[in-house]
Structure formats: structure tokens, C-alpha cells
Amino acid sequence: MRQAAGMKSRTDGMWWGTAIEAPNPGGLARFYAELLGWHIEHEEATNVVVAASPQGPFFVFQQAEGYRAPVWPPVDGEQRPMMHFDFQVGDLDSAVAEAVALGATPAEDQPQENVRVLLDPAGHPFCLCLDEG
Template identity: 80%
Template sequence: MTTVTDQHGHHHAPELRNSTSDQPQGPKAATTTTNSCAWAAWRRVDVAEAPRQDTRMRSRTAGMWWGAAIEAPEPGALARFYSELLGWPIGHEEPGTSIIAAPQGSIYLVFQQAADYRAPVWPPVDGEQRPMMHFDFQVGDLDSAVADAVALGASLAAAQPQENVRVLLDPAGHPFCLCLDED
């Protein structure tokens, strides 16, 4: 996988495209609720009914890739964890950076080395490193998904705020959620 390094030192994979659809991928109207995973809220929203102003980036078109960069003390190890957890291939590795990409096309995750990395604390505690973001993954069987994640190196968080969600910590300490939606 070829990457482009921007002026901030972030690596991007410009050739990641969704070749099967001209439709935008991912959440169309993400909203956060306290009673369910964010994906459960957006999947129920009919964006055709919502009034919209054209405030998007005009240079962004359907099928362009997007992703998130995650800091880690060992990016290759964390990329392998999420690669195995999600079944996404590792598309690129170099010292300090590893990239996994969704088989469906335009989504990728970059894991970048952080020399002074401090794992976030879950649940948040005043004065400690807060989680700045987390992943939500829909699953069909919560117990087996938790067992699979733990077998790969995740740990179950002590605080579990919802019955249909399990908060886990990845090997670098980032929280992520496995969400069961039975609707």
C-alpha cells in the first residue's frame, strides 16, 4: 500500500477507494446517546427527511477514503490486534506506523507510535488522561464477541454502564465498545 505523508507527519492511503458504490459510506447522521451505541442512533435516522445546508467540504466526493489515526506505544501490535478482531487486512507497515483497511473499501485506521503515550482512564477520572475517542462495533452475540476480543488481548473494563454494551480495553488501553442491537 502506498502512503502519502502530510505536513503534520500523518500517513494517508490515497488509493483506498470504494469501488462498489458511489454512495457515501459510514454513519450518515451520527448522534450520541447515553442509552446505546452511537451507531444505533444514526442507523434509525432518515437523512432524506432532515433539512440540510451544503456545508460539506466541496473537494470531498463520494468514494473518497477516510480514517482515523490512533496513537499507541507499539503501533504494529495494536494494528495486528484490530486486524484480527475485525478481519481487516494490514495494508501497510513501516517503523512507527501501521495501517489496516476495511475490505469494503474506503475506511482505514492508522496506528502511529507515540513516545510519551499514556493510556486513557475508563471511566474518566478528573486529572487523568481521558479517552478522546472510542470505537463502537455492532455484534450479533455479546458473550462470544467479548470472549473473542479477550482471547486476542483485550480486557473487560470494570465499569459496564449498559446491559447491551460491553466496554473493553484494547492492548494499549484504549476503550472500545461491543454493542448488541436486537431491534
């Protein structure tokens, strides 16, 4: 089977990223920039880009009219989480404390001992995963 060489229409210097809908893209971008130690790469009123480096990876926070936060754990008939971030950490308790100080909320349902599910300021779930290796 032939290996894909990448998207032919993409050239060097073009960014790749994940787009996240939010009621307040600037506020959510600042939350993740602080949480990850990344920086704001570009900011407009309805679109804010957070980057690990000039080459990426990138998170793009986009204004969402009529935004409904996902419900964790999923509930029939409610907005389901469509994706979530996993971040590996060396100390689970201090990582949770840092995220909460920035505006995250621990989820009520915690299904694993070595993982903490938190909700970002817009209600998206994300996981802090203990590096046990």
C-alpha cells in the first residue's frame, strides 16, 4: 500500500490545528495558553489562535453563536462532547490545582484513578493523565 505524502495543496509555513467552538474565544484561548505554557499567535474578535511554537501545533478558538456546552458524562438528548484533549502530567494533584486556579472545574464523574476529567471555562471536558512511566 502506498504511503500518503501529505496534503499536496499544503505548503511550508501553513498551519494545521484543531478548531474549538466557544462563546468567548479570547477567554478560552487565554485559559489554554496559560494551562499549556503556549502563546497567543493571532487574535481577532471571533477567532483566536494559540500555538506551541511558530510551527505549531495550533488550537483555533472560534466564536459560536448559540453555544451549548457539552455534558460530561454524556446524557441522552444533551450536547455530547465531540472530542476532548488529553494532557500528560507528572503530578496529578498539582496539575489539577493549577488548572482549577486558571478557571477549570473538576467533573463530578471521575472514571479512572490515574486520570482527572476537568471542564474548561466553556464546559469542554479535558483530561489530565498521570505519567506513571
